[in-house]
Ligand SMILES: [Zn+2]
């Protein structure tokens with residue numbers, strides 16, 4: 462079972478990025494959406510029309526994406542996991558200014574491997590790491606450096622939206638959350654959704670490394686995904702024979 466999480470690119474750009482990762486769109490079994498914002502879903506309808514993927518999302522996300530009305534749809538709820546072949550897909554509600562945004566936890570019933578994708582988190586409550594559970598791989602937002610955002614060129618209203626409780630996580634917030642995740646059980650980490658204006662990979666890594674170290678995280682599989690390039694395939698540190706996720 463192979464799934465794609467979010468589709469913010471045109472089919473052409475998506476196909477090129479998949480090709481860079483040596484994957485054919487036809488090999489994807491389903492498209493999972495975390496929420497309806499354009500950087501996550503603007504390419505979904507075209508991709509689904511082209512490749513016929515069934516779509517998995519919350520009712521709120523579907524309601525906000527009328528272009529997916531004709532798609533084969535599977536509705537995710539926070540109360541029960543959805544079975545996609547051997548993959549159990551669970552949704553964890555998150556605070557973000559979308560209709561019904563979620564983080565996704567993917568569990569492979571055969572191997573027991575677990576991966577989570579947590580993007581666009583307005584805040585990181587203490588029980589969030591518990592809600593995700595032990596993970597072999599976590600793709601997590603590290604959106605901005607708080608100082609850089611404050612000093613940067615964005616209008617005041619946008620700065621408030623980004624740093625607010627339903628916006629995006631700062632590096633410091635991501636670091637705090639990763640510390641909690643490491644205490645629950647954490648393999649490889651991919652930092653994602655970095656702002657090109659308000660963050661750099663160095664700033665993000667510099668913030669999260671000490672927090673992971675302090676939490677006793679020994680895996681040392683820490684990667685950063687940038688917007689312009691396709692990240693190399695990342696295998697879970699504990700289950701390195703299995704490729705668990707690919708960040709686009
Ligand atoms: Zn968003």
Ligand SMILES: [Zn+2]
Pocket residue numbers: 498500501580581654
């Ligand atoms: Zn986003």
